[in-house]
Amino acid sequence: MDKTTYRKRSRTRKLGITAGLSLLTTGCGERYLVFRPVGPVGQVEKDLIILSIILVLAVIIPVILLLWRIVWRYRDVPGNPAPYDPEWSESHVLEVIWWGIPIVIVGVLGAFTVRDTFLLTKPPERTAAPLTVQVTSLNWKWLFQYPDQKIATVNYCEIPTNRPIQFILSANGPMNSFWVPQLGGQEYAMPGMAMRLWLQADRSGVYYGHGANFTGRGFAHMAFNVIARPRAEFDGWVQQVRHSAPVLTRVGYQSLVQSSIVEPMTFSAYAPGIFESALLKEGGMYMKRDLTMLGRSHGH
Amino acid sequence: MSTFLPHFPATFIVTGDPLIYGAEVSIVLATVGILFVLTYFKKWRWLWREWLTTVDHKKISVMYLIAALLMFFRGGVDAMLMRTQLIRPNMSFLQAEHYNQIFTTHGTIMILFMAMPFIFAMFNIAVPLQIGARDVAFPYLNAVSFWLFFFAALLFNLSFVVGGSPDAGWVSYPPLAGLEFDRGPGENFYLLSLQITGIGSIATGINFMATILKMRAPGMTLMRMPLFSWSVLASSILIIFAFPALTVALALLLIDRLAGAHFFTMFQGGNPMMYINLFWIWGHPEVYIVILPAFGIFSEVVSTFSGKRIFGYSSMVASLMTISVISYVLWVHHFFTMGAGPGVNSFFAVATMCVGIPTGVKVFNWLFTMYRGRIRLTVPMLWAIAFIPIFAIGGATGVMLAAAPADYQYHNSFFLIAHFHQVLIGGTVFGMLAGMYYWWPKMFGYMLNERLGRWAFWLFNSGFYVTFFPQYLLGLMGMTRRMYTYPANMGWNTLNFISTMGAYVMGIGFIVLVMDVVYSIRFGERDVTGDPWNGRTLEWSLPSPAPHYNFARIPTVTSRDAWWTSKQERSRSDAPRKLEPLQPIHMPKSSGRPFIMSAIFFIGGFGLVFNWYALGFLALLGVLVSMLLRSLEYDTDYYVPVEEIEQTEAALGRA
Numbered sequence: 001m002d003k004t005t006y007r008k009r010s011r012t013r014k015l016g017i018t019a020g021l022s023l024l025t026t027g028c029g030e031r032y033l034v035f036r037p038v039g040p041v042g043q044v045e046k047d048l049i050i051l052s053i054i055l056v057l058a059v060i061i062p063v064i065l066l067l068w069r070i071v072w073r074y075r076d077v078p079g080n081p082a083p084y085d086p087e088w089s090e091s092h093v094l095e096v097i098w099w100g101i102p103i104v105i106v107g108v109l110g111a112f113t114v115r116d117t118f119l120l121t122k123p124p125e126r127t128a129a130p131l132t133v134q135v136t137s138l139n140w141k142w143l144f145q146y147p148d149q150k151i152a153t154v155n156y157c158e159i160p161t162n163r164p165i166q167f168i169l170s171a172n173g174p175m176n177s178f179w180v181p182q183l184g185g186q187e188y189a190m191p192g193m194a195m196r197l198w199l200q201a202d203r204s205g206v207y208y209g210h211g212a213n214f215t216g217r218g219f220a221h222m223a224f225n226v227i228a229r230p231r232a233e234f235d236g237w238v239q240q241v242r243h244s245a246p247v248l249t250r251v252g253y254q255s256l257v258q259s260s261i262v263e264p265m266t267f268s269a270y271a272p273g274i275f276e277s278a279l280l281k282e283g284g285m286y287m288k289r290d291l292t293m294l295g296r297s298h299g300h
Numbered sequence: 301m302s303t304f305l306p307h308f309p310a311t312f313i314v315t316g317d318p319l320i321y322g323a324e325v326s327i328v329l330a331t332v333g334i335l336f337v338l339t340y341f342k343k344w345r346w347l348w349r350e351w352l353t354t355v356d357h358k359k360i361s362v363m364y365l366i367a368a369l370l371m372f373f374r375g376g377v378d379a380m381l382m383r384t385q386l387i388r389p390n391m392s393f394l395q396a397e398h399y400n401q402i403f404t405t406h407g408t409i410m411i412l413f414m415a416m417p418f419i420f421a422m423f424n425i426a427v428p429l430q431i432g433a434r435d436v437a438f439p440y441l442n443a444v445s446f447w448l449f450f451f452a453a454l455l456f457n458l459s460f461v462v463g464g465s466p467d468a469g470w471v472s473y474p475p476l477a478g479l480e481f482d483r484g485p486g487e488n489f490y491l492l493s494l495q496i497t498g499i500g501s502i503a504t505g506i507n508f509m510a511t512i513l514k515m516r517a518p519g520m521t522l523m524r525m526p527l528f529s530w531s532v533l534a535s536s537i538l539i540i541f542a543f544p545a546l547t548v549a550l551a552l553l554l555i556d557r558l559a560g561a562h563f564f565t566m567f568q569g570g571n572p573m574m575y576i577n578l579f580w581i582w583g584h585p586e587v588y589i590v591i592l593p594a595f596g597i598f599s600e601v602v603s604t605f606s607g608k609r610i611f612g613y614s615s616m617v618a619s620l621m622t623i624s625v626i627s628y629v630l631w632v633h634h635f636f637t638m639g640a641g642p643g644v645n646s647f648f649a650v651a652t653m654c655v656g657i658p659t660g661v662k663v664f665n666w667l668f669t670m671y672r673g674r675i676r677l678t679v680p681m682l683w684a685i686a687f688i689p690i691f692a693i694g695g696a697t698g699v700m701l702a703a704a705p706a707d708y709q710y711h712n713s714f715f716l717i718a719h720f721h722q723v724l725i726g727g728t729v730f731g732m733l734a735g736m737y738y739w740w741p742k743m744f745g746y747m748l749n750e751r752l753g754r755w756a757f758w759l760f761n762s763g764f765y766v767t768f769f770p771q772y773l774l775g776l777m778g779m780t781r782r783m784y785t786y787p788a789n790m791g792w793n794t795l796n797f798i799s800t801m802g803a804y805v806m807g808i809g810f811i812v813l814v815m816d817v818v819y820s821i822r823f824g825e826r827d828v829t830g831d832p833w834n835g836r837t838l839e840w841s842l843p844s845p846a847p848h849y850n851f852a853r854i855p856t857v858t859s860r861d862a863w864w865t866s867k868q869e870r871s872r873s874d875a876p877r878k879l880e881p882l883q884p885i886h887m888p889k890s891s892g893r894p895f896i897m898s899a900i901f902f903i904g905g906f907g908l909v910f911n912w913y914a915l916g917f918l919a920l921l922g923v924l925v926s927m928l929l930r931s932l933e934y935d936t937d938y939y940v941p942v943e944e945i946e947q948t949e950a951a952l953g954r955a
Contacts, residue, residue, distance in 0.1 A: 031791035033778040034709045042709075049706045056696035059660060063692045066667050071685055074606070076674040085672040089609035098664040099615075102657040109703060110653055114646040116705040121642050139481075174476035175572060177637055177712060181778040185708020188638045190573065191475060191566040195639040208790070212712040212780045214469050216476055217396045220783040281567065 033181035033208065038228070039200040040124040041184030048116050055105050120184075124200045128163040134275045135169045137176035137189040137211060139259040140218030145275055151241045152248050154256065154265035155224045160234035161204055167197040172257050172278045177212035180226050186212050194279055201228035221261045242268045250274065314464050317398065319381075324461050353890040355439035356848055360446050361424035362743055365736065367450060368418035369814070371409050374457065376810055378406035383767075383803040386796050389788035399784035400467040401486070405460070407470025408490060412497055413453045415590040415724070418732040420445070422593055423508055423532050425739050429839035430526045432517025432857065434850045437510035439888040440936070441503050447898030448500030452493040455905050459489035463909065466490035469782065471579060472553070474564035474572045479557050485909050491554045492905040496898075498543050498550070505539030508532050517838070519857035523617070526837045526860075527603075527610060530617055531596025534624040535589050541628070542585035549578035558911060573638065580631035587724065588627040592620060594731020595662060598684045601734050602666050604833050605681040606673025609861060612665040619658030626655045636704045637711050645704040652702035659695055663688060678833070679753035683734035686761045690726030694719060697772070712782075715775025718768045725764060733757075733813070741832050745844045746824035752816035760809030766802025770795035828953075836864040843952040849885045849940055852949050882946065884939040891936070897926035 030036060037043045073082050123130055134145040135157075144157045159165050169178050169189040179186035183199040189211075201207070211222035229237070248256075248270035256262075314320050338344055351359060381402050385394040394402070424442070428435055436442050459465045463485035468477035477487050512533045516525065552563040553575060562570040603610040610616060632640060632648035666688065675681065697719040701707050710716050740748050774795050779786060786792055831840040838855060839846075841863045859865045870877075904919025 032773070032776045034776045045705050045709050048703050049700065049709065052700040052703050052706060056699055060689075060692045060696050063663060063667070064689050067685070067688050070667055070670045071675055071677075074670060074673050074675050076607075076676045080674070083672050084607075084674050086608045088672055089611050089613065089669075091612075091668075094664075094668065095612055095615055095661070098661055099657065102660040106650070106653040106657060106699075109699065110650040113649045113653075113703040113705065116703075117646045117649065118642040120705050120708075174481055175473060179712075179778075179780070181709060185705065186637050186711055187708070188635070190638075192571075193573075193639070208778055210778065210780055213473075214400075214476070214712075214782040216468075216481060217400065220396065220785050223787070 036182055037184065038182050038203045038205060038207065039184060040202070041120060041199050042182055044116055044119060045185050048112060051112055052109055055109050059102070059105065120198065123164040123166070123198050130164040130166045130198075131160060132166045132168060133157060133159070134194075135167050135178055135189060136275060136278065137169075137171040137173060137178070137215065137222075138257055139173040140211075140215060140222050141256065141260070141262050142178075142209075142211070142222065142224045143253075143256060145270060146238075147275075149238045149242075150269050151238060151245070152267040152270045154262060154267075156264045157209075157224060157226045158234060158237050159201060159226060159228050160231045161201050161228045163231065164198055164200045167199060168275075169193075169195045169197055170275065170279055174215040175213055176215050176222070178209070179212040180207050180209035182207045183226060188213060192279060201226070204229045216259075218259065218261045224264075241266055244268065248274075312463060314461050319398075320461065327461060348892070349890070352895045353443075353892040355435070355443045355888050355890055355894075357424045357428050357436050357439065357442060358743065358845060358848075360442055361421045363446060363450070364417045364421035364424060365743070367453060368414055368421055368732075369817075371414040371417065371453060372810070373814075375406050375409040375414050376807060378402045378409070379803060380807050382406065383800040385784060386786070387800040388797070389786050389793055391785065394784060396784045397467065400469075400782070401465035403782055404466045404469055404472075404490070405456075408456065408466070408494070410724075411470065411586065411590070412494060413449075413456065415728050415732075416497070416501060417449055417453075419535070419590055419593045419728075420449070420504055422528075422597065422732065422735045422739070423504070423535075425743050426735075426839060427508060427511060427529055427532050428515070429742070429842060429846060429850060430529050430837050431512065431515065431520055432838050432851060432855050432862075433511060433515040434854075434885065435888065436507050437515055438503075438507050440891055440894065440930075441507055443891065443894035444897065445500040445504040445507065447894045448503075448901060449497045451898045451902035452495075452497035452500070452905075455496065455902055455909075456489055456493035458906070459486055459909075463489065471576075471583070473579075474553060474556070474570075474575050475566045477553065478565050478572075479560070480566060488554070488557060488909040491550050491557070492908055495547065495550050495554070496901050496905055498547050501539055502543045502547075505536040505543070507536075509536040509540065512536070517851075517854050517857050520862070523614070524857055524860045524862070526596075527599035527613070527616055527620075528593070528596035528837075530620055531592045531594075531599070534620045535592045538585045538589045538592070538624050538627065542582045542589065544582075545578050546582035546586075549575055549582070552578075554908075558908065576635055576638065577631070580634045581628075584631040584634065585624075585627045587720075588623060590728045591723065591731075592623065594687075594728050594735075595620065597731045597735040597738070598666060598687060599669075600837065601680045601684045601738055602669050603861075604738075604835055605676045605678055605684075606670045607676070607834070608669055608673035610665070611668040611671075612661075613860065615661055616665055619661050622658040623655060626651060626658075630655065633702060633704075633707070636707045649702050649704040649707075653699050656695055656699050656702075663692060663695075678737075679748070679750055679757060680734040680738040680833075682754065682757045683730045683737070686757070687726055687730040687734070690722055690730070690764065694722030694726050698723065710775060712780050713775035714771040714779045714781060717781050718771035718775065721768050721771075725768075738833070739839075741827035741844045742830075742839055742842075743845060744824075746820060746826050747832060748820045748824060749816050752812055752819060756809050756813040756816055758809075759812060760806050763802045763805030763807075763809055767799050767806060768802070770799040770802075774799070831863075836861040838863050841866070843954060847948050847952060849887055849945070852882060852885075852945050852954070853880055882942045884941055885945060886937060887940055888937050889935070893926055893930055897923055900926065 034049070035046060037046050132147055134147060136143040141154055143152065143154055145152045167178065169187055170193060171189045171191045173191065175191065176189045177186045178189050178197065180199065183201055187195055187197040205228055207226040207228065209224045209226050211219060215222065245266040245268040248267035250271045253271065253274050338347060351363065354360065381394065382399065385391050385399055466472065466486040466489055468482055468487060472487065472490055475481060512529055555561045556563050556565060562568040564570050564572045564575040599610055599616060629651050630648060632644060633652045636645050701710055701716065701719055737748055737753060774792055777790065777792060779792050827844040830843040841855065842850065855862065900919050900922040904916050904923070907915030907919060
């Protein structure tokens, strides 16, 4: 797999851009989660956001200044000495300028957008092997399954730091969207679909996550935390879960599928195939190719 | 056979909430009051003859405007309720169910039952008068469009007290909006009322395209046409090509819900993603359908109140047409996060940014129309000037959202909410209010009060910034839309409070606007000249309000800004104008059938909402019979005799 460069590319751009906009992102506190990325995916997205802010400001500011100036200067008051030229309505030079400027801006932003769009479909650059987490949106809770560790959690997700995480998103219920702003942007979790979202945390911490697509009455309560910690601690947590937590049986899963709001839960094991069978039951025919792709990515 | 008999669900009349009881009581009281007034003053016949059966585009425009303002009020109350619930974390003002219903009806009403009738009010009042026509191409169809919209709006609003409102969001994505997760009739109200109003909208699109292409006065070539009419042409083309996609999406979802099909269900191979695609294939052009006429109004208003020709007319036309073409290839940007490949996302991202190019050009052209003009800061001009910074910023955040990887961080957050309110309020609402103040004298024969108008403007405009700028920040803080409550520890509290305060100020602004309308009905300055703004286009050559046949003599057009040119020619020469002799005028007859047929649509829609198929099919039959009767009708038009035209013109002070 082509593991280029995320990091290097974003670093070159970062130097030039972030300096000018540090005002926007610092001093406003830690609450602006989108501007506080803790991993390479969120970082790429933040850099693109900042580039886009600079480019659009280059249009907005002149427009507002011009508007202010023109309205003031040419207002209809007696004795206004400003020229009045009611028939003047064409200027090819001016029109070429304002067809041209937006084209240049769109060209620049478009190029970076396309580059990053392709970039984010690949795992972040790291030597560590990816960890797979299967995420299912249920009414109104999140189920996280770790196919390699054979454990599961509800409404919270533990991940190791400095390791790409391959989230495989689906839903057994209305369509949702999986969003952990500090790790990176969201992707839909849909019934009958399994979709991949690469994220990675470079720092330990507890990161806020929430469903971002409305799923009904309990939607506002679909918050979860992603807890990132160093590899050794993560492995220790897995061992502890394996030894202490109960098992998620098929019956238990069926009761989770029912509409309810629940507290975080932990399971030492789960009935095999619940993720895949929910996918196939719900029209997974669209997913046969992807399922084989997903099958290859874990299980050794 | 039980499904063929009326079956009343347990919740037929919605109960259990003081707000709803209040609404029920006030609806009953208002209905009784209206019936009493009409009967007491013996106004039934007047109502039927002058309004319910009219095919006159000017009266239809008035009815669209009244309906739009009423729906603006309803959607605005929804907004106030939502903002009140979000004023603090963990509020218990509204339950989740109510909040979900309210944001669903807010969105649906504001787009389909406020913005659409508002633009149609403007289409109807201005287009035939601007292009020198005596009515639209199909006046009867125009009445059908209005009454379909009217009864659809009635059906949709009825859900508030009968059966329960829809609660799956104005986009109504399955499977949430499918039977698996939404049994109640609310969703059926949504599907059927949108379907009915959609038929009316398509007919309006066809009607105005035909009117503009075929009914322009002699000499008015396309490139001499006022820019508002150009924008209506662009918008009509969009309606004709976009609304059928909505019709299909709604119909398939309705078949899923009523007949148990599996187009969009989770099971049996249904594909909910296909609904999302179909919905936005309509939904994205839809935002241009409601914004392009606003652009047209700004062009008229800016040019009139700068006392100057519009700058870069050809470029304005080119950008309108470019926008209407590009807008068809943008729909995927509503779901960059649905997992399309990077190639697809890249294409739609760059296409979306490209729409900013012609839009930016328009902004510069408006600026340079004012440059070296003489700017009169009337109320319509205030709305037009205030539009520019709001739209520049809203457009800029639109370009930011277009960058697909950045959108992964904005999608469905309050950043998105702030963006689309900024373009839809700053663009469409400001545009329609500018148009309302601008053409009000032409519609009613008197001016709206400037002083109250300024108050309404300043309150609404400043309230807007206070409401929506905090929402951009909330989005960047991770707050997602459609949450009826939020935790107290996220740092969202202050900004939400500020946003709610801004919403209240906007609400007060709207009340002042209504006060202006009420005040001016009584005290508004009469418009005796027909040209109160020193206008440039043909509608200002007519008395206010215009006689029912509009033009006693169809004018001959020799340039852009036809009325301006002819005023200048008259001021140059004292020679008396030579007038052609009057000819009898060919006009359409009024008809009660559009009203009756649409009422039957309403009854059928109501039946299908509750799965009462017998009623549904009976109504369908009624609709077919109405159409058949119309096809067999030959006595649909008449000639206004010359003497009557002479009398009318003399009474209006025009020889």
